[in-house]
């Protein structure tokens with residue numbers, strides 16, 4: 001079993017480059033199924049296990065997929081007749097597999113997808129996705145752990161109001177509506193940059209979508225979509241994670257390929273905490289050379305503070321002066337990492353959907369296990385600031401969303417390595433200090 005071993009205490013310095021966004025590439029690769037002509041070329045694809053998984057899902061649906069990690073490029077030909085079933089083995093590994101449902105329903109008039117169920121961060125139902133398909137004329141049924149959507153003929157445009165601005169529901173409905181007859185309007189739509197990236201890609205395929213990035217998206221269905229070449233936007237959560245890495249080590253880091261506008265809520269909070277952030281010609285520079293103060297924050301749908309930065313921010317708040325209250329409103333159970341932080345001597349109290357921190361905690365290295373993707377990163381960040389050595393296991397979560405995380409931190413000066421049980425690299429980390 002792999003683990004990351006980190007010895008805390010070194011300020012990070014230098015430049016790091018972020019990859020294409022995981023949460024943009026997954027819906028975009030799923031939407032490639034909409035193209036019945038040509039070969040899609042998707043560029044700036046991050047080399048993540050989730051990308052390998054979605055590629056496997058697409059292949060299982062009979063699309064031809066070639067992934068060239070050296071060039072960060074995926075080529076997809078989905079012009080052949082496609083299967084309609086996304087099996088449990090994939091959906092179990094990665095919930096985002098549900099995003100093939102809209103494209104398959106639009107292409108085949110039928111989609112059968114294993115029910116995604118919950119995960120470590122919450123129950124994660126999909127009734128908003130299904131409500132959208134139903135409004136477009138599909139019949140929905142459940143059985144044997146699968147959900148099926150079926151339409152006689154073609155999906156019909158509809159006006160759909162989402163009860164919550166769900167990212168996945170907006171993406172699934174927008175993809176299905178791209179090939180529907182007539183106009184679909186999604187109200188209370190999610191506004192994340194990844195929604196805009198997906199809409200841009202569908203438009204490059206010949207789609208007619210306007211309003212992505214606002215809360216009302218208008219999709220005029222077309223008869224056919226063709227393949228397109230598309231560049232994935234930079235990963236705002238990887239960017240945010242490195243911003244926190246700089247801050248938590250009281251370092252000075254410049255992030256290349258960052259889009260500051262996509263991280264406005266995080267930048268505002270870090271500035272409130274006394275951290276300097278500057279948009280330079282070389283990238284986004286983060287400097288923490290003044291005492292770091294705690295803040296209160298609440299996760300919200302975009303453009304609010306992202307839930308995917310909640311655990312990393314908690315790590316930073318543990319090192320800040322004063323009391324901070326962090327409230328999670330997007331997922332009902334995204335505090336599993338709190339117990340792991342406690343192993344590191346964190347002074348944290350959970351009260352309902354909030355965590356109260358009285359800082360700074362005297363963080364100490366410990367053996368901890370990642371409970372989900374962002375918790376994995378957050379524990380490593382806490383390890384960078386802790387006294388002594390932290391060992392983080394369950395890296396299967398980390399590899400879903402971060403490319404070479406330990407290597408990038410080491411290049412910035414962290415005392416960190418990744419080992420498996422047979423390797424002796426553990427000694428290396430302690431020798432270097």
Ligand SMILES: CC(=O)N[C@H]1[C@@H](OP(=O)(O)OP(=O)(O)OC[C@H]2O[C@@H](n3ccc(=O)[nH]c3=O)[C@H](O)[C@@H]2O)O[C@H](CO)[C@@H](O)[C@@H]1O
Nearest residue numbers: 023096124125126127128129165166167168169308330331
């Ligand atoms: C692959 C991907 O892009 N994942 C992101 C996406 O997940 P995902 O698309 O799953 O997130 P949603 O926006 O759909 O979910 C947000 C909240 O809405 C609830 N909900 C959602 C759909 C539905 O039909 N019913 C319902 O109740 C969920 O349980 C959750 O509490 O957005 C989340 C919120 O920013 C991020 O944390 C994830 O990293």
Ligand SMILES: C=C(OP(=O)(O)O)C(=O)O
Nearest residue numbers: 023095096308373374401
């Ligand atoms: C929760 C996340 O991803 P997913 O929706 O794929 O589980 C995440 O990226 O933090």
